[in-house]
Amino acid sequence: MNFIDLFSGAGGLSEGFIKAGFNPIAHVEIDSNACKTLETRLTYHKLNEENKLDYYHDYLLEKLSREKFISNFSNHEISKSVINSAIGGENNTEIFKRINELATDREIDLIVGGPPCQAYSLIGRARDKNKMRDDSRNYLYKEYAKFLKEYRPKVFVFENVLGLITANNGKFFKNMKAYFKRIGYELNYSIETSSDYGVLQKRKRIILIGWRKDIDFKFPELNTEKEGDWTVNDLLTDLKILKPGEQNNITKYRDNTTDYLSKFDLRNGIDYVTQHIARPHNNRDLEIYKIAINKFEKGERLKYPDLPERLKTHNNQKSFVDRFKVVDGNGLSHTMVAHIAKDGHHYIYPDKKQVRSLSVREAARIQSFPDDFFFEGGRTAAFKQIGNAVPPLMAKEIANKIHEQLINE
Known part of the structure; x- marks a missing residue:
């Protein structure tokens, strides 16, 4: 057909x-x-x-x-x-x-x-x-x-x-x-x-x-019965630990596949992954990310007005107060949208050991793209395509x- x-x-x-x-x-x-x-x-x-x-x-x-x-x-x-x-x-x-x-x-x-x-x-x-x-x-x-x-x-x-x-x-x-x-x-x-x-x-x-x-x-x-008690961590734990700005386009997996990745065939059976690349961040953003992660680990979300004055760059403190947001590793991610191509503030990696925003491959997995799906055009173009996708x-x-x-x- x-x-x-x-x-x-x-x-x-x-x-x-x-x-x-x-x-x-x-x-x-x-x-x-x-x-x-x-x-x-x-x-x-x-x-x-x-x-x-x-x-x-x-x-x-x-x-x-x-x-x-x-x-x-x-x-x-x-x-x-x-x-x-x-x-x-x-x-x-x-x-x-x-x-x-x-x-x-x-x-x-x-x-x-x-x-x-x-x-x-x-x-x-x-x-x-x-x-x-x-x-x-x-x-x-x-x-x-x-x-x-x-x-x-x-x-x-x-x-x-x-x-x-x-x-x-x-x-x-x-x-x-x-x-x-x-x-x-x-x-x-x-x-x-x-x-x-x-x-x-x-x-x-x-x-x-x-x-x-x-x-x-x-x-x-349509099928509306959720299968399994999966979390975002089931998507992330096998991927290499990254530093902000790390641009190794081809990386080996650091751990065995998870039940989730196997069930939904996201890892494809090959022993490497592409586009697990992280955008760079300045020191100010990294400090904010650390604050956001610390709060999230205590069960709180960072609100922009709560930041120290020296870290604020926006006068408007009433709109979009959740502009810095940690992805919930122990649950479901919030909605992936194309704005991730602009900056990673709304998609902070949920671990103090990796203070950065999501990589291209992590964003693609959250959207359920398999690891052998390659996005052309570079990092920014890939993020835009992923955020806009079904x-x-x-x-x-x-x-x-x-x-x-x-x-x-």
């Missing part, structure tokens, strides 16, 4: 659907680094099918340049299928042309994707004097709908933040649902918590699923439920 991934980012949603048995026809994404990540990952899946993963490992181990890796082991179809373009306006004509060339006589069974969420997010609305009402991204669902009208997939999946429901007093969401119904789709939605799918973070998202009115389909009963473990469960129904239908 074939699918198109819109606003695809690094491909977290796509990773889940591929592992559930769906075949990607095209990914459409505006960020060039994310497009390179998609091409790398699609090449991984191709080599995996061909039982040639040794070549992929050579790339991860820097024995092959990316240019040689892509030219030797990717193919024209993969290259053409990753469409680096903004969705909307005149761009859609070229995007449709590219997809049609790839699809040939193959039916598009599914469209997935989640438009940028900044216009719907509570934080975005709080920062904007017009509550983001005039932001053009509020209407990207209409661009999404153009692909539904063009390809008439059996099912679509639309993922976004909870703020979508309340934006503009609920009018955007009401209009969106009515619009999708008007073009021929029944639909329903649920609010899903990623930790119910094995993802070790407190991440809630709206999952809207629509289906063509002429097919026998119903909103799936957790693959959650995506896979949703994909499995849809796959079951479509097979029966």
Whole structure:
């Protein structure tokens, strides 16, 4: 069964659907680094099918340049299928042309994707004097709908933040649902918590699923029973101890795998890991991190006004008082978001022995990306892609439920 991934980012949603048995026809994404990540990952899946993963490992181990890796082991179809373009306006004509060339006589069974969420997010609305009402991204669902009208997939999946429901007093969401119904789709939605799918973070998202009115389909009963009493420490303890700014791109594991990593296949069975790299921090930030960790170990959270005056740099001490936040190693992480690309203050490592913010690999694991998933573009670009992604473990469960129904239908 074939699918198109819109606003695809690094491909977290796509990773889940591929592992559930769906075949990607095209990914459409505006960020060039994310497009390179998609091409790398699609090449991984191709080599995996061909039982040639040794070549992929050579790339991860820097024995092959990316240019040689892509030219030797990717193919024209993969290259053409990753469409680096903004969705909307005149761009859609070229995007449709590219997809049609790839699809040939193959039916598009599914469209997935989640438009940028900044216009719907509570934080975005709080920062904007017009509550983001005039932001053009509020209407990207209409661009999404153009692909539904063009390809008439059996099912679509639309993922976004909870703020979508309340934006503009609920009018955007009401209009969106009515619009999708008007073009021929029944639909329903649920609010899903990623930790119910094995993802070790407190991440809630709206999952809207629509289906063509002429097919026998119903909103799936998603898996909401948490398996095991896993914690973030189950993700972290096998990785090498890092100093701030340490940039060893390839490191050996320092300990055996954990039950969690084995159960959800995050460690992949190889004996090394890439992108376990930490950003540098100045002395002031490190001192604040130590204070935050000490407080957290006593069961308290650091509030910005509680810092010594000499460590404060912001006059506003009423907004975002939790800007320095320790990840809960003995529980679930708070939600991973793209702001981690700006600084690591909101994602402090939960141990006084490693005073720093999370590494790229640690952030990726919290989002449930496997260790052999490589993010192109460098550290900052990787953090952005990770923060914007849909957790693959959650995506896979949703994909499995849809796959079951479509097979029966």
